[in-house]
Amino acid sequence: MQQQRPWYEGPLASFDTETTGVDVETDRIVSAALVLQIAPGAPASSATWLADPGVPIPDGARAVHGITDEQVRADGRPARTVVAELARALAEQARAGVPLVVMNAPYDLTLLDRELRRHRGGSLAEYLGGAELLVLDPRVLDKHVDRYRKGRRTLSDLCAHYGVRLTGAHDASADATASLELVRAIAARHPARLGTLSAPELHLRQAVWHAAQARGLQNWFDREGTPERVDTAWPLRPARCGCGRRLSDEHRCEAAA
Template sequence: MTKSPTGFDATRMLSFDLETTSANPLEARIVTSALVRIDGRSVDAVEHLADPGVEIPEGATKIHGISTEKARAEGRPHDEVLAETVQRIKRAWEDGLTLIVYNASYDLTVLRQLTGDFTVTGPVFDPYAVDRIKDPYRKGSRTLTSMCEHYGVELGNAHEATADALAAARLAWKQVRQWPELKRMSTGELMEFQAVGYHDRQSDFARYLAGRGKDASTVNTSWPMQG
């Protein structure tokens, strides 16, 4: 992984979001992929609709609004969208940008299970993980919609991939202003901060479930991808 002594630069980001066929990242296939590249004053947003090659469950369609019929009629081949998504992420890292992903352990696990070999070779900033680590005792939901309300960020159409990606970038910008020590961390320090903090929060959640007689075996403690 590329090391950066200068820390996180909130003016140079690639914000990334997927809408998929399943909430389980080990089974999901891409329906839409959005990548918003922010480099100084330049903002370039790209969104791809994919034909996932399988039926899109009704529950997933209710979330993101894309039916099997629409994806088949208008979507690009799934593997083309996957390959271009990974290519743009890798190029952003090569160019020194930070990848912004809300709940990175989901989206990046999807990429790994679909490609078989996706690896993280550059910095990742996950507003979901950062919020849980920095403000662990705040009550209420930590969905993207709730987080945007808490931080005063405009969301637009929730579960529309580009809107979600833009919102994640705005959350990251707000968080480094609220906790300026985040942007002073090197790449290695930032990644370790999120990985260790995510593991601790998830381990606490697993103990909470176990203490109430509930199954905690499916709680993922690995960040930025499921182990």
């Protein structure tokens, strides 16, 4: 009987965005990419999007990704159109059961959810239509398997640590491709801890691991007297309305408008 290959040797998709800033509640998507690779070493296909966010791109964000207001006005498409296409593309991968790599998933996925609510009046969950994203977050995975390693864990830092090539950092397609290769490298280095689990099992466990990691960081902030608050939700931060309650299909209030 042929042994089934581990998930990290099979098909993976990867999603990344470049944005107007780092606040998932207020900032906008400027560009995005979805990369698909059927096996390690196989050619990767990439779909890319450029959106006109409808607001000026701040100098700080432009310095990171190099995308200008003139570019998005000339070549970008309306954000309303782009975010809907992104959601449908992710839903297609979810229905196919292809794991989705997202570096720092609560950022990119939450931002997409808020953009959908802003421009389309619907959530990411509604676009998924009951399909489940099987998310693999290299930051969460690395922190779990190598908890006490010192140093930063940005995408470039992790790629350097695991020997993954990253060319054109802060380009959505380049970052998505590197994130995908990074997840394969982390699992291949720790097959006993990650490779024996299925993608659905890993998705569930990462939510627990991330919550524990977030609580540890919050404890450190508290000891240092830093007012920053760390969200334990993964891979998507719940939306909240003006009354403070979590938004859902069942709960919507006028304050959310």
